[in-house]
Amino acid sequence: MKTLELFSILEQHQDKTLLFEYTSNKFIGANYHITEVKHIKVDSVDCGAQTDSWNETIIQLWESPLERNRTKYMSVLKALAILKTVGKMRSYDLASEIKFEYSNASFHTAQLFVNEFKIEENKVIFQLGTKKTDCKAKELCGVPEMAIDRLEKETVEVCCDPSSNCC
Known part of the structure; x- marks a missing residue:
């Protein structure tokens, strides 16, 4: 509102x-x-x-x-x-x-x-x-939407990988 x-x-x-x-x-x-x-x-x-x-x-x-x-x-x-x-x-x-x-x-x-x-x-x-908090850069960081629901731990690892585009 x-x-x-x-x-x-x-x-x-x-x-x-x-x-x-x-x-x-x-x-x-x-x-x-x-x-x-x-x-x-x-x-x-x-x-x-x-x-x-x-x-x-x-x-x-x-x-x-x-x-x-x-x-x-x-x-x-x-x-x-x-x-x-x-x-x-x-x-x-x-x-x-x-x-x-x-x-x-x-x-x-x-x-x-x-x-x-x-x-x-x-x-x-x-x-x-x-x-809920959310990652605004899922697409940029290569985090598929399904991964968030099913594989939250792996998602964090993917997003925070040094080779990803994330900071």
Whole structure:
């Protein structure tokens, strides 16, 4: 999901509460806060010596231990106000990918993508998830797609062979 789409959804549903499902049927607690918004510029070089760059917007969510008993979720209106305040201080790249950074005692810190969103009664629910890491230079490095699924160990050896085109 792009940052513009997130803002559009929030703008259309300001009268609802905002929930995040960080994994199947597990929700970030009602005691969450938006603690940071990161505007990230990524400049990368992959294992095939190819360069790439893109922007990301990362919204950090944190559950306050002082509000564990809280049952009322943040309103979309409040979240939107926070995000707009940030936008006045640091401009958003509205075409950038949106991610949510989160962890708790039983879930590792992760940057989660928006897989889906749904509107249920008075709630906006963003369903979050991870994506597996991937080799962007498979073709250049001579790593067949089938090898990744069946022969992961051999694939690593092929890709990292000194005679391959990989760095």
